[in-house]
Amino acid sequence: MHIRIATRKSLLALWQAEYVAAEINRTVPSATVELVPLSTRGDEVLDRSLQKIGGKGLFIKELEVAMQDGRADIAVHSMKDVPAVMPEGFCIAAILPRGNPADALLGREAVTLKTLPEGAVVGSSSLRRQAQILAVRPDLCVKPLRGNVQTRIGKLDAGEYDAIVLAAAGLERLELADRISEVLPATTMLPAAGQGVIGIECLSDRDDLCSLLARLEDPVTAVTTRAERAVAHRLEASCHSPVASYAILNGDELTLEALVARADGSEVLRQQSSGRAADAAELGTALADVLLANGAANLLAGS
Template sequence: MPSPQFRIGTRGSPLALWQANAVRNGLVAALGGDPAAVEIVSIRTSGDAIQDRPLSEAGGKGLFVKEIDEALLDGRVDLAVHSAKDLPTALAPGTALAATLPRADVRDALIGGAAPRLADLPRGAVVGTASLRRGALVRRRRPDISVVTFRGNVQTRLDKLARGEVHATLLALAGLTRLGLQEHATEILDEDDFLPALGQGAVAVTAREGDDRTHHALASLDCAATAAALLCERAFLAVLDGSCRTPIAGLARVADGALSFRGLVLSIDGAREVEGVISGSATDAAALGAEAGRDVKARTPADLLAAFG
């Protein structure tokens, strides 16, 4: 049997495999339709192995890509597929973004066990989430609510909720929809009031720098509007040195060549926030995101800024 032309590295969760298969299907079509031309290689990451504590205490979201980057750089795989929001601010040296699939719905979904809406949860309810951003935004709207760390893949979290470990949890609507689990969402949270994670809803593909064969093969999969939005959002994050220790939210929208961006830095308790808004040409996406980041950083109180370490 001939060797595949391309090997895709990915985490092994159902959602990660859905994303990898979406890239594989597009790549197979671009190569002429031979399914054997592209192979998926599942790689267990440190982020998958650590389930007993927040990632902020274990080394940050880069733990979801470390082992996959190693496989990419040593040639065991030719490209890697990630949820864009899981990518660290700085990519591993020798790797580069090669394609971004069209973005899905960016909104968060509440999955309520005790009540269907965030506003209707009982006073003192416990909400489980692995995201400091979601926790801060929940506390901003409901200071009485207790937020606890809630790790695991989508189905694991749904199972924990069904067992009554928490009163509600929050997940990306895009992930639920991709897995056919959107019926579990009891409230879709408005993106303007509950600003998403930078990169949420986007699937990013990385490859080795200088690997022209792989970059050329992936070119037909790239969505220019999503790529520009992601450039802007990641530039904002880079200026703020955002990590899993910092509640940061933001969303860039691209239409007819124009880009608008809104970013937000919050305190852990959601009581304080600093917002940045900017717009311009989508061709200046990275510069706009960086400018917004500098503006927000300059206006962020010193004690809140200290959380950026």
């Protein structure tokens, strides 16, 4: 079988696609794999926020069109960029083992979120990150930051920001972990649903691919990701909403924590629940209902 992988052109996206290619070759040695690098609107439009141009779904639309047109067979994504509701005709065929789920603070010198000077400029285009930063440090100035990992670090080094926040997993995969000033604990910065998780998408009617890709799935990560994404689904939150969810599986017990905030960090709702791994999606939906009962919809409307 010959499998063509649609991927964005950034170094991180290519790393993830090559990782998936290696996993396919390891699992099915007879398969041949080809990368199909594509440019997406989310990568091309860097002078406006994602919220204003359509959200993180812009990073995957062109990859889905390539699969529909027959130019590619599968696409590889960071699951935190994948909308909670899949477009009709597509499915996530496999969830791979999770990398580091945490967010990381990078400074031009050794700093932490607590030791940044008053009024320091922090770069992040994520409302989730912005809200949690300002909840802890309302004196800081959070400014938009777009571009790939290398571009964002370049803007930091050029003095445009005093610090920036990126996903730790991406930095580790690109061997840039030495740039991390502080790994932010979940108590301070609850991760996005699926952060650090790589997912493989394909057309839902490709039974041959679904069967092959199922061999790559990590059952623990699949369960935790299902719970986390159920929270966003129930809240009708987009990938750029100030919403966070993070699940941990211990044996058969799944512990899920979720958060909804105002973008300015002035109000934060945070809830936790536990249940059976088999009920992952139901647990996520129920926890989202608790947040809604406590006013989450008003917070989201205000963001």
